[in-house]
Amino acid sequence: MPKKRTSIIVLCVLAIGWGVLLDFMVSNKISNGLIETCSDALKWINGNQLATAIIAAVIAGIILKFIRRKPIASPKEKQPPGTTSETDQPERKVSVEEDRKPIWNVSHPRNPYFTGREGLLASLSESLTSGEPTALTQPRAVHGLGGVGKTQLASEFCHTHRDSYEVVWWVRAEEPTTLATDYGELAVKLGLIAEADAKLAERVDATRDWLNSNGEWLLVLDNAGGPGEVKEYIPNSGSGHTIITSRNATWGGTAKPLKVEILAPEKAVKFLLDRTKQKDKKAAAALAEELGCLPLALEQAGSYMEATGQSLAGYHKLFREQCETLLGHPPGCGDYGETVRTTWEISFSKVKEESPAAVELLNLCAFLDPDNISLVDIVKQGAEHLPAALQKAAGKELELDKAVAALKKYSLLERQDNLLSLHRLVQEVVRERLSGDERTAWAGRVCTLMDEIFPFEWNDPDTWAASSALRPHAQAAAAQAGRLQVSLEQAARLYDKIGCHLHRQAVYKQALAAHQKALQLAENELGQDHEKVAIFANNLGVVLKEMGDYPAAKEHYERALRIDEVIYGPDNPNVGIRVGNLGGVLRAMGDLVGAKEHYERALKIHVNVYGPDHPDVATGVSNLGIVLQDTGDLTGAKEHYEWALRIHEAAYGPDHPTVAIDVNNLGDVHREMGDYTAAKEHYERALRIDEAAYGPDHPAVAIGVSNLGAVLGAMGDYAAAKEHYERALRICETTLGPKHPSMATRLNNLAIVLEKMSDYVGAQDYYEQALRIAEAAYSPDHPEVATVLHNLGELLENMGKLEKAKEHYERALRILRQFLGDDHSKTKATAAFLERVNKKLKD
Structure with missing residues (x-):
């Protein structure tokens, strides 16, 4: 037989053999038709070279199509109802999905609760x-914090796209041994190499060669350490796809990065509700926020609740009490094999190997707020309080950058310019990993650091913005020190500074909580009668007064005064401050005589100690001017306000918020004296200062806006007055709440201008609202109540409701006689109105 003919026959025989194999792989049997066809073909081939070539080409084409076929239809395209397979065995239910994935080693089950990605x-x-071009060869590096769901994302991608590939191969890349073993196993699975006959290196080479020369494959290198560990396993040709998951964020040109963030809050809530089959969205939202929307923590929570039947709200409460224990509870679903606590251990170990300063930086961050940790304002400025390695790095830019890079590399924190941020649960785990002594030392160290660098000064607006940026970290540091009962005096002092800053920002509820914490810690650490306790009690009283709780404010002022008088004697400047504050709350409670006595005593103390031109003297002078104005001595009030203004302008400059108080007071007295032009000029100046210092929505601004509205109304511009009163009302309602005493003033003023505009119904509504608030905030017999009663009486008189008007005038007059006496201008005015309405009733 000619050599050429023999070669063709051999080729054809091989092709027929592949055809038989193909038939067997598809149907698990060799059909009789194929056997007969192959037999006839072989007989024919023997005498016909052309036939041999044709048959070989046809069969080779079929084989090639099988080996290199494109993805077949999705599982939805099954046989029509009423038909059976060609083997006529309906009881055998081989799914198309199984039929189309001959090579698949993904062991992670599909997570039924996968969401948000x-x-x-x-x-x-x-x-x-x-x-x-790069998409064909360059891997995608899915990176992010441990527990954020990188492996789960890759697993879901495999399950979702399994019909698009002939080979889907998962490699555990965290260790060199598993990396090489899993990778080389593909060569065995493909039949490229005999398992027993090849060394591991040969299997790896065979796998890489196959990947480089074939397509329709997906390779996943899961939990890779970095480019150096996996680079030799990444195919550099071929038409398949490679996904890498890693905590390492630095991949350079080795892979195209895709960062995985925490879940969006609404997605985290959906996950918790789906996972637990509960419906409490509010509780789910609170828990998701507590867990920082970290997928692994959410799954641990869901698993615990599934196992115990605990509610979302119950788990949240339990987590806040025992977070260390719950972070170690094993998850129960999806591809999560570790707890939050254990999943970051590898990253912590790597950081420790690379940079001792990075370890100390992470410890520092664990005792601060998780967001916007300033490398400049905290790390560098507070370097003297830090351990040796981090203190050294703080003084050298490159060393500090290296420490940050080591933490950023493993996704333990993020950096934006000079600000660092990390996940709150990373903080929890970092604190938990420390020994008891280490934890206490770090808490005390960070509290002392923040106490030293927190810059707030009450009378220095330049410190307010910096204090706003540092306040969350100061609060976190003080809270950790309090929790661990370390550095309590520093923690108390830090809470007091925080409270004063919040007070300046008109965040009164938070300010109140901070001052209460400061007082509690100081009492526990220093005793009930310490000088620091007096300071903190006084500052708590200041906030309570701002919030309209005058009895509680008075109680704290009196306590502070008692302590200081014992420690310093009756004529000390600290005693003068306490006396002046007590006078302020007495005035707010309507006790003008008591207020005047306290103001005069405070002023005498400060003049004796400081002389006539000290800022503390100016405060006493201004306060005394207010009570003089209240009692009708407008000339005396004006003299005191001008005196206070001269001192404050000399001390702070013309544009300081304290100066605005004096200017505003002068506007009040000019308005009451009928000099509306001068009043308007003073009010406008005060408002400019306050808006520049506080912004447009501060209670101090509301006072200036309201006063300007009053003088505009007095000048006949009712539309402008109404606009100003409405703005003042909005500010107060937003910042102070709808039941604050100042709301009565704002509503009263708005009612006045509505009455001037003949809107009697609207005016009556506002007067009545103001009356209810004033009675609840002060007492039914307070001078502020009398003001509203008089105004409402005047409106009722204008509406022809004389009997009702008389009732309001009579009640207002009783209050004014009690507090101001018969000779005060307000008392005389109300008496005259009552006389007029009585005359109308007689007529």
Whole structure:
């Protein structure tokens, strides 16, 4: 037989053999038809070279189509109802999905609760199949914090796209041994190499060669350490796709990065509700926030609640009490194999190997607020309080950058310019890993650091913005020190500074809580009668007065005064401050005589100690001017306000918020004296100062806006007055709440201008609201109540409701006679109005 003919026959025989194998792989049997066809073909081939070539080409084409076929239809395209397989065995239910994945080793089960990553899946799919040259060879490095769901994302991608590949191969890349073993196992699975006959290196080479020369494969290198560990395993040709998951964020040109963030809050809530089959959205939202929307923590929570039947709210409460224990509870679903506590251990170990300063930086961050930790304002400025390695790095830019890079590399924190941020649960685990002594030392160290660098000064607006940036970290540091009962005096002092800053920002509820904490810690650490306790009690009283709780404010002022008089004697400047504050709350409670006595005593103390031109003297002078104005001595009030203004302008300059108080007071007395032009000028100046210092929505601004509205109304511009009163009302309601005493003043003023505009119904509504608030905030017999009663009486008189008007005038007059006496201008005015309405009733 000619040599050429023999070669063709051999080729054809091989092709027929592959055809038989193909038939067997598809149907698990060799059909009789194929056997007969092959037999006839072999007989025919023997005498016909052309036939041999044709048959070989046809069969080779079929085989090639099988080996290199495109993805077949999805599982939805099953046989129509009423038909059976060609083997006529309906009891055998081989799914199309199983039929189409001959090589698949993904051991992670599909997570039925997978949610919130649709965008990432789409981005991953688009980047792998974009058609760009790099998309064919460059891997996608899915990176992020441990527990954020990188492996779960890759697993979901495999399950979602398994029909698009002939081979889907998962490699455990965290250790060199598992990396090489899993990778080389693909060569065995493909039949490229005999398992028993090859060394591991040979299997690895065979796998890489196959990947480089074939397509329709997906390779996942899960939990890779970095480019150096996996670079030799990444195919550099071929038409398959590679996904890498890693905590390492630095991949350079080795892979195209895709960062996985925590879940969006609404997605985290959906996960918790789906996972637990509960419906309490509010509790789910609170728990998701507590867990920082970290997928692993959410799954641990869901697993615990599933096992115990605990509610969302119950788990949240339990977590706040025993977070260390719950962070170690094993998850129960999806591809999560570790707890939050254990999943970061590898990262912590790597950081420790690379940079001792990075370890100390992470410890520092664990005792601060998790967001916006300033390398400049905290780390560098507070360097003297830090351990040796971090203190050294803080003084050298490159060393500090290296420490940050080591933590950023393993996704333990993020850096934006000079600000660091980390996940709150990373903080929890870092604190938990410390020994008891280490934890206490770090808490005390960070509290002392923040106490030293927190810059707030009450009378220095330049410190307010910096204090706002540092306040969350000061609060976190003080809270940790309090929790661990360390550095309590510093923690108390830090809470007091925080409270004063919040007070300046008109965040009164938070200010109150901070001052209460300061007082509590100081009492526990220093005793009930310490000088620091007097300071903190006084400052708590200041906030309570601002909030309208005058009896409680008075109680704290009196306590502070008692302590200081014992420690310093009756004529000390600290005693003068306490006496002056007590006078302020007595005035607010309507006791003008008591207020005047306290103001005069405070002023005498400060003049004797400081002389006539000290800022503390100016405060006493201004306060005395207020009570003089209240009692009708407008000339005396004006003299005191001008005296206070001269001192404050000399001390602070013309544009300080304290100066605005004096200017505003002068506007009041000019308005009451009928000099509206001068009043308007003073009010406008005060308002400019306050808006520049506080912004447009501060209670101090509301006072200036309201006063300007009053003088505009007095000048006949009712529309402008109404606009100003409405703005003042909005500010007060937002910052102070709808039941604050100042709301009565704002509503009363708005009612006045509505009455001037003949809107009697609207005016009556506002007067009545103001009366209810004033009676509840002060007492039914307070001078502020009398003011509203008089105004409401005047409106009722204008509406012709004389009997009702008389009742309001009579009640107002009783109050004014009690507090101001018969000779005060307000008392005389109300008496005259009552006389007029009585005359109308007689007529």
